[in-house]
Amino acid sequence: MPNMNPKKMPMPEQDPNVRNKNFDEVTLGYTPEMAVEEAQRCLNCKHKPCISGCPVQVKIPEFIALVAESKFLEAAAKIKETSALPAVCGRVCPQETQCEQKCVRGIKGEPVAIGRLERFVADYAREHGEEKPVQPAANGHKCAIVGAGPAGLTCAGDLARMGYQVTVFEALHTAGGVLMYGIPEFRLPKAIVQKEIDTLKDLGVEFVLNFVVGRSETIDELFADGYEAIFVGSGAGLPTFIGVPGENANGVYSANEYLTRINLMKAYRDGADTPILHAHKVAVVGGGNVAMDAARCAKRMGAEEVYIVYRRSEKELPARLEEIHHAKEEGIIFKFLTAPLEITADENYNVTGMKCQQMELGEPDESGRRRPVPVPGSEFTLDLDCVIAAIGTSPNPLIRTTTPGLDTNRKGCIVADEEHGITSKDGVFAGGDAVTGAATVILAMGAGKRAAAAMDEYIKNKK
Amino acid sequence: MYQILEKKTLNANTKLMVIEAPHVARKAEPGQFIILRVTEDGERIPLTIAEYDREKGTITIIFQEVGATTMALGQLNVGDCLHDFVGPLGKASELEGLKKVAVVGGGLGCAIAYPQAKKLHEMGCEVDLIAGFRNKDIIILEDEMKAASTNLYVVTDDGSNGRKALVTEVLKELIEAGNQYDAVIAIGPMIMMKFVAETTRPYGIKTIVSMNTIMVDGTGMCGGCRLTVGGETKFACVDGPDFDGHLVDFDGSMRRSAMYKAQEKASVERHECNLMKQEVK
Numbered sequence: 041m042p043n044m045n046p047k048k049m050p051m052p053e054q055d056p057n058v059r060n061k062n063f064d065e066v067t068l069g070y071t072p073e074m075a076v077e078e079a080q081r082c083l084n085c086k087h088k089p090c091i092s093g094c095p096v097q098v099k100i101p102e103f104i105a106l107v108a109e110s111k112f113l114e115a116a117a118k119i120k121e122t123s124a125l126p127a128v129c130g131r132v133c134p135q136e137t138q139c140e141q142k143c144v145r146g147i148k149g150e151p152v153a154i155g156r157l158e159r160f161v162a163d164y165a166r167e168h169g170e171e172k173p174v175q176p177a178a179n180g181h182k183c184a185i186v187g188a189g190p191a192g193l194t195c196a197g198d199l200a201r202m203g204y205q206v207t208v209f210e211a212l213h214t215a216g217g218v219l220m221y222g223i224p225e226f227r228l229p230k231a232i233v234q235k236e237i238d239t240l241k242d243l244g245v246e247f248v249l250n251f252v253v254g255r256s257e258t259i260d261e262l263f264a265d266g267y268e269a270i271f272v273g274s275g276a277g278l279p280t281f282i283g284v285p286g287e288n289a290n291g292v293y294s295a296n297e298y299l300t301r302i303n304l305m306k307a308y309r310d311g312a313d314t315p316i317l318h319a320h321k322v323a324v325v326g327g328g329n330v331a332m333d334a335a336r337c338a339k340r341m342g343a344e345e346v347y348i349v350y351r352r353s354e355k356e357l358p359a360r361l362e363e364i365h366h367a368k369e370e371g372i373i374f375k376f377l378t379a380p381l382e383i384t385a386d387e388n389y390n391v392t393g394m395k396c397q398q399m400e401l402g403e404p405d406e407s408g409r410r411r412p413v414p415v416p417g418s419e420f421t422l423d424l425d426c427v428i429a430a431i432g433t434s435p436n437p438l439i440r441t442t443t444p445g446l447d448t449n450r451k452g453c454i455v456a457d458e459e460h461g462i463t464s465k466d467g468v469f470a471g472g473d474a475v476t477g478a479a480t481v482i483l484a485m486g487a488g489k490r491a492a493a494a495m496d497e498y499i500k501n502k503k
Numbered sequence: 504m505y506q507i508l509e510k511k512t513l514n515a516n517t518k519l520m521v522i523e524a525p526h527v528a529r530k531a532e533p534g535q536f537i538i539l540r541v542t543e544d545g546e547r548i549p550l551t552i553a554e555y556d557r558e559k560g561t562i563t564i565i566f567q568e569v570g571a572t573t574m575a576l577g578q579l580n581v582g583d584c585l586h587d588f589v590g591p592l593g594k595a596s597e598l599e600g601l602k603k604v605a606v607v608g609g610g611l612g613c614a615i616a617y618p619q620a621k622k623l624h625e626m627g628c629e630v631d632l633i634a635g636f637r638n639k640d641i642i643i644l645e646d647e648m649k650a651a652s653t654n655l656y657v658v659t660d661d662g663s664n665g666r667k668a669l670v671t672e673v674l675k676e677l678i679e680a681g682n683q684y685d686a687v688i689a690i691g692p693m694i695m696m697k698f699v700a701e702t703t704r705p706y707g708i709k710t711i712v713s714m715n716t717i718m719v720d721g722t723g724m725c726g727g728c729r730l731t732v733g734g735e736t737k738f739a740c741v742d743g744p745d746f747d748g749h750l751v752d753f754d755g756s757m758r759r760s761a762m763y764k765a766q767e768k769a770s771v772e773r774h775e776c777n778l779m780k781q782e783v784k
């Protein structure tokens with residue numbers, strides 16, 4: 041008899057007023073008892089609607105059934121059949137628009153907590169001696185991966201399991217992409233990401249850090265070095281600024297810079313060499329996950345007032361529901377229907393505030409969302425000493441400008457077919473944010489996975 | 504990995520190191536830079552590629568000990584390794600086709616300008632090198648600069664070596680004397696580059712400056728290195744570091760450079776304190 045509780049088993053978390061002062065993980069995860077109880081809410085539906093909501097088709101009812109029987113390690117193995125980074129996805133997937141949106145239990149109550157169960161299973165397996173992967177027999181072929189984000193890591197893992205000799209080239213001094221430099225420790229502990237990277241190393245994947253493809257070597261030079269197929273998963277790391285006067289004042293950051301200083305360069309630790317502004321009043325412009333992360337970091341760095349300034353209404357916020365909820369609990373102040381006009385600064389060029397304008401929702405635009413239009417005479421000023429721009433990123437031009445024959449679109453994204461990641465350049469495959477523009481971890485992983493299969497096909501056909 | 508093969512002290516606080524970095528050496532060009540980290544938890548700092556040897560796979564850096572990271576770097580010795588070393592970053596200087604050039608270096612900027620002067624000289628270009636220093640104690644690379652230039656003009660603020668003059672005075676005299684420069688390349692403190700650009704502006708001589716903004720990643724990902732050039736926002740690490748000196752908003756860049764003054768000072772104090780503790784042990 042399934043558990044008919046209409047609500048998800050709540051997940052324990054740190055008290056909001058404690059956690060907004062530390063960088064430890066906010067949510068604490070299920071205990072085995074909680075996981076079993078939640079797993080019993082699953083109806084094991086015949087047609088498995090939940091799976092169709094998952095970009096990598098995790099075998100959801102099957103792994104949940106194993107959880108219900110307390111077979112946690114078997115459940116982990118089941119997820120790993122289709123997903124490379126469950127401990128990550130369980131934490132950061134926007135489940136409410138993916139797997140959980142399709143869950144039949146969601147019709148009359150809350151859906152099964154698929155993400156939380158996935159996280160529990162992956163954490164359990166990591167802590168209870170998951171076996172080290174055995175290095176498969178080499179097939180004698182070499183592949184290169186550009187960028188060590190979720191797309192590149194997934195592609196590397198799949199190719200290594202097929203016996204390819206895989207080298208990952210990463211520009212930064214740490215592998216992991218946004219998982220390391222963008223998403224903060226309190227949402228995704230870096231030790232978990234590192235563990236996944238170590239697993240790839242056990243599989244024989246070689247990591248070359250501090251290597252900027254396009255500068256250190258071009259794609260064509262990598263081919264000349266003997267790599268037979270190359271996957272480009274270089275992400276969408278180029279920040280967009282707001283485009284209002286005063287944007288180069290001291291105290292205006294891109295979210296990338298602010299988060300990189302904190303996460304990658306550990307500016308949150310006492311005694312770190314990397315400087316960061318310890319601001320008192322911060323406004324983050326934007327409404328996605330990036331904006332929530334920047335705002336919650338600012339709070340943890342000691343800011344008394346932190347605003348999210350978003351030009352549409354609460355309904356349109358693109359961030360994960362859980363992040364919005366957590367941000368509110370932690371005391372972040374939301375200014376909806378508000379658009380920045382100008383950043384003001386003092387004579388030393390330090391930020392003093394931001395002039396804003398009230399908006400209202402007008403006619404729908406091309407995206408189908410109602411377009412925000414200014415309300416005349418509604419200008420007001422926020423007193424601030426820091427402004428963080430979190431309004432989007434696009435792919436870095438470095439690869440497209442150094443790779444002749446690689447087509448990109450108007451937005452600078454690499455053109456690649458969705459099914460296989462095939463680009464206009466022979467032997468070059470691409471996926472993740474570099475192709476789609478800023479998207480999600482699981483979509484990047486899915487693209488890496490499909491490209492690995494296509495690369496295998498490509499190399500086999502060449503022989 | 505990234506081993507220090509050679510170390511030289513050029514003056515009280517300026518050091519030269521030759522680093523083993525074949526990946527970087529293979530592609531390095533004058534005007535480009537590297538980013539390094541001394542230790543696993545250290546800061547990423549940009550330094551210009553002062554020289555490269557493709558065969559030996561080495562990169563030479565010259566740095567002034569101004570803060571915590573450069574001081575820690577100065578403590579290392581031959582045989583020690585750097586934790587990270589990435590490059591070459593930035594665009595190479597566009598030197599093709601230049602026939603007669605004035606290269607203006609201020610202090611440490613002379614070391615940074617040296618590879619450009621050398622390459623131009625090797626290309627058969629006439630190079631007037633104007634090197635300005637505060638006093639005779641901090642003059643660096645004088646012999647190398649002599650070898651890499653057609654005429655070398657050394658000036659000091661106090662007249663303790665060469666002439667007592669500002670680099671801009673010498674530059675103006677040379678221009679007034681009828682020297683027809685295809686370009687002026689200025690590298691040094693921002694304030695010096697600003698005045699060099701002001702000096703050449705009335706004559707309409709193309710003036711290239713090298714913008715040493717604060718950087719983090721050096722790949723175009725953070726925007727921390729941004730500056731205003733001709734009214735547009737540019738990223739020094741990918742669009743530069745060379746820019747048209749007549750278009751750069753130097754005042755804005757100088758104010759951005761001062762952003763972390765207080766924290767940098769605290770960081771130095773912390774490191775000095777740690778060094779003292781080590782010495783006491």
Ligand SMILES: Cc1cc2nc3c(=O)[nH]c(=O)nc-3n(C[C@H](O)[C@H](O)[C@H](O)COP(=O)(O)OP(=O)(O)OC[C@H]3O[C@@H](n4cnc5c(N)ncnc54)[C@H](O)[C@@H]3O)c2cc1C
Binds near residue numbers: 188216222
């Ligand atoms: C702050 C923040 C929070 C987010 N939160 C979520 C969330 O909660 N849920 C979610 O699903 N998604 C979230 N996202 C989005 C998600 O992280 C990205 O969609 C995903 O990481 C894209 O993966 P990727 O592998 O395509 O690229 P990236 O993760 O960007 O990795 C690209 C890698 O390539 C490297 N690289 C780039 N150029 C070169 C080069 N020329 N040579 C060598 N290496 C290069 C980069 O340094 C980087 O390591 C968030 C993003 C950010 C920034």
Ligand SMILES: Cc1cc2nc3c(=O)[nH]c(=O)nc-3n(C[C@H](O)[C@H](O)[C@H](O)COP(=O)(O)OP(=O)(O)OC[C@H]3O[C@@H](n4cnc5c(N)ncnc54)[C@H](O)[C@@H]3O)c2cc1C
Binds near residue numbers: 574615714718771
């Ligand atoms: C493209 C480029 C090339 C450079 N080449 C050289 C070089 O060849 N030799 C050399 O000695 N220096 C060079 N610099 C400057 C060098 O990066 C800084 O001196 C160094 O980062 C200081 O670090 P620190 O921790 O020792 O000092 P900090 O305590 O961080 O700073 C001390 C002083 O240096 C300035 N500074 C701090 N960080 C930077 C930074 N990232 N970039 C520029 N200035 C900074 C500060 O404003 C302060 O005045 C270059 C900078 C750039 C951007």
Ligand code: SF4
Binds near residue numbers: 093097154482
């Ligand atoms: S990977 Fe993401 S979408 Fe798929 S089941 Fe797991 S949490 Fe849901």
Ligand code: SF4
Binds near residue numbers: 142
């Ligand atoms: S739709 Fe929901 S209840 Fe049905 S199998 Fe999937 S998770 Fe279980």
Ligand code: FES
Binds near residue numbers: 719724728
């Ligand atoms: S240093 Fe980060 S974009 Fe230039």
